[in-house]
Amino acid sequence: MSEIEKIRLFDNQMIRTIWLEEEEEWYFSVKDVVTILTGTVNAKDYISKMRRRDIELSQGWGQIVHPLTIQTPGGPQKENCADLEGIFRIIQSIPSKKAEPFKRWMSEVAAERIYQMIDPERSIEQAVEDYRRLGYSEAWITRRIKTIEIRKGLTDEWKRGGITKEVDFAFLTDLMSKTWSGLSTREYKRFKGLTKESLRDNMTNMELLLNALAEETATEISKERNPKGISENASIAREGAEVAKSAREEAEKRIGHSVISPDKAIDHLQSPEELPFNKVDEQ
Numbered sequence: 001m002s003e004i005e006k007i008r009l010f011d012n013q014m015i016r017t018i019w020l021e022e023e024e025e026w027y028f029s030v031k032d033v034v035t036i037l038t039g040t041v042n043a044k045d046y047i048s049k050m051r052r053r054d055i056e057l058s059q060g061w062g063q064i065v066h067p068l069t070i071q072t073p074g075g076p077q078k079e080n081c082a083d084l085e086g087i088f089r090i091i092q093s094i095p096s097k098k099a100e101p102f103k104r105w106m107s108e109v110a111a112e113r114i115y116q117m118i119d120p121e122r123s124i125e126q127a128v129e130d131y132r133r134l135g136y137s138e139a140w141i142t143r144r145i146k147t148i149e150i151r152k153g154l155t156d157e158w159k160r161g162g163i164t165k166e167v168d169f170a171f172l173t174d175l176m177s178k179t180w181s182g183l184s185t186r187e188y189k190r191f192k193g194l195t196k197e198s199l200r201d202n203m204t205n206m207e208l209l210l211n212a213l214a215e216e217t218a219t220e221i222s223k224e225r226n227p228k229g230i231s232e233n234a235s236i237a238r239e240g241a242e243v244a245k246s247a248r249e250e251a252e253k254r255i256g257h258s259v260i261s262p263d264k265a266i267d268h269l270q271s272p273e274e275l276p277f278n279k280v281d282e283q
Helices: 004-009 030-038 043-053 055-059 084-091 097-118 121-133 139-159 168-181 184-193 205-225 229-255 274-280
Strands: 017-020 025-029 066-072 075-082
Touching: 004 025, 017 066, 025 030, 025 066, 025 084, 025 205, 030 043, 030 075, 030 084, 030 097, 043 055, 075 084, 121 139, 139 168, 139 205, 168 184, 205 229
Parallel strands: none
Antiparallel strands: 017 025, 025 075, 066 075
16 A cells, blocks of 8 residues: 555545646645544634644645645535645644554654655665556566656756746646647546546556657757756757657557557556465465
């Protein structure tokens, strides 16, 4: 079970979540978290008092919490939500004894993240372990891990070029996807029948390779030209993606069909009970 899944099922109670495609991030209902951890019947009042107690939290509330549309008994409504980091900050202000197990778990997660920052290989090892548990093949995992490294190299270049806003990262990502594949991220996920799942975790080997070609090419061009601002970065992103587009079209001409596949991971993953590491875990 991933870190996010632990939060969603904490204390055997479901916390409503929403996946933001543009940020590739889970957001959680603040009301649900507070209700479950404190036992309060009036989460709104509890949150108000909590903010009065914690001035620093109150001052940063607008950066931590975001109103998002999620399902409620009365239908979809706007509710305050926060990402993983934001939820961790809010929990620090909850003195309820029910919050202590969550706080201890939060500390373990924070410590793990510190170790990963010191030793990036540790983070990669965790990703490999997670993919294996899900039943991905070793060959696919090897390619996926490499694409994660390539993606980080590209986003680091974008940051160096002055890109800081999430909306701009999303725009550049969409631009590249649309250029090389003919589909925006949202269209691509819809084509594969995905909702909250990661698009990249559901790409075929060919799709991963083409996407990586687009991103690695854009990264290398960026290193040479040192772009500044969204316009110059967008131009380079498009150039990198056009290289992958040409490769895709040439491959499709020789293969005889489109390499943009509706296939998703669940169509090909091994049965979890057949995996050797799961058999060891059961002993």
